[in-house]
Every structure is written in structure tokens, then in C-alpha cells.
Amino acid sequence: MAIEYTIDQRLDCQGLNCPLPVIKTKKAIERMAIGQVLEMVSTDPGSKPDMAAWAKSTGHELLDVKEGPGVFTFYIRKAK
């Protein structure tokens, strides 16, 4: 499936555990402009439900989650 949005920023959270992927994502998003897309890669299985909860709570848009073997890639659009 082709990605229909451009990635403005990449963040590598591989190897990091809860709550660091969420906290680093929040920090990265803070430095971006509204409408820009962040790609975050993590290996923490907990980040899958947690990133969804984070997006729900903050209002940023979780565009897509791709799951590879032991790797999760999140696409987030800064909403505000």
C-alpha cells in the first residue's frame, strides 16, 4: 500500500521502553508545524495501544500503524 502523505520528520524509538516512545513522540511533535507528518518507529509492543491512546488524548491524528516483525511504525499528523 502506497503512503499518500509526505513524511516531514522521522523519530527512531527502537529499543526504548514505556513511557519513552510516547514522551519522545510528544517532544518531536512539539517542534513540528501543524499539518506536518511524523514517522515514529518503535519495538515496544506496548507502544501500539499507547500511541493510539496518546493520539486520542492529545488530538493529534494517528494516520496509520504498520506492523513488521517486532517493529511498529506510526504515522502521526500534528493537528494543533
Next chain:
Amino acid sequence: MTTQELDQMVAAQVKELAEHRLEEMVREQVKAALEAEGRKATRPKRVAIVASKGTLDTAYPPLILATTAAALDMEVGVFFTFFGLHILKKKALDHLKFVPVANPAMPMPMPNLLGALPGMTGLATLMMKQTIKHKHIASIPELMEIAQESGVKLWPCQMTMDMMDIKPADLIDGLEAPVGAATFLEFASHADITLYV
């Protein structure tokens, strides 16, 4: 006009007035409730946490929840009281201990008597710190730094400072001024989530 007619007229008027007043009161109440809901919807969610224990393992939950809540755009305050205040000491922050005694959930179960032997707390702490590092889990000083960066309010308990003879200079920088129970409770009374660790 007969007395009976007069009575009926008065009763009808009273009824009308009462209904009118009731309607007014309901309208006022509904308006106030809607305004309160509106305020609730526009302000950020608030989390109030009490940290009352000072070991390595018990320092994690309040700090992980506080930093994550801040990342979720929530407003967070942590009240460090009794042994929880230990976490805020300059000399303790990076040297909290993990105590194996009376902990049936130890990764390697050991009898209490063994856990109480000299050196066992040091050994258990060392092992836990190695696991933390190996699994890339944030350290306590790291979480404290994130908490401060993300605007988490960190309150030392004034009474504990007096009781344990802890001076402001003994505590790490970047804390709120020491406060008592009333300040925390006032903050917590407007909280959506309140936790005691």
C-alpha cells in the same frame, strides 16, 4: 365576590407564581451546569499524584505516570511526602535502593531471612539497575528531568522536611516551594485523576 371565589383566585395566582419561579430556578440551574461542563471541556485534564515511598521500585510508578500524563497534554502535580521525599534528595535521586525483604514478587524468589542479610539490598539494587539499563528503561534521574522539562509540578512536603530535618539545599533544583497537605488537596480537588503511590 364570595370568599370562596376570592380563595380560588388567590390559589390560582399563587400557583402561577410558584410555577413561574420554579421554571426560573430550573433555567438557572441548567445554565450553571452547562457552564461548568463547558469549563471542564476546555481546561486540560488534571492528574494529582502522591509519592509516599522512597525505594527504587516505588519511585517508578509516580514518575512514569506523571511524565506520560504530561505527554498526553494533562496538567500534573506530584506531592512527595514521607519517604517519597527521599526521591527528591540530591544524594538519593540516582542512588535509590531496591529492598528484597518482604517482597514475594522478587524475580528470583528468596526467603526473607536471606533478603535481610547484609549486602542483599545492595546486590538486589545492582541487579535491578542492570536490568533497567539492559532493557533500555528510563532511569529515575532521566524521568525526573523529563518531568521538570514537561512542566510537572513537584511539591516537597514541608512537614516531612521538618520531621526528617531535610533542608531545601538537600533537594534537587527545579522543584516547587515546599507545601503542606492543604495545597495538594486544593490542587487535587480539581483533578480528574488522583493516585496514591
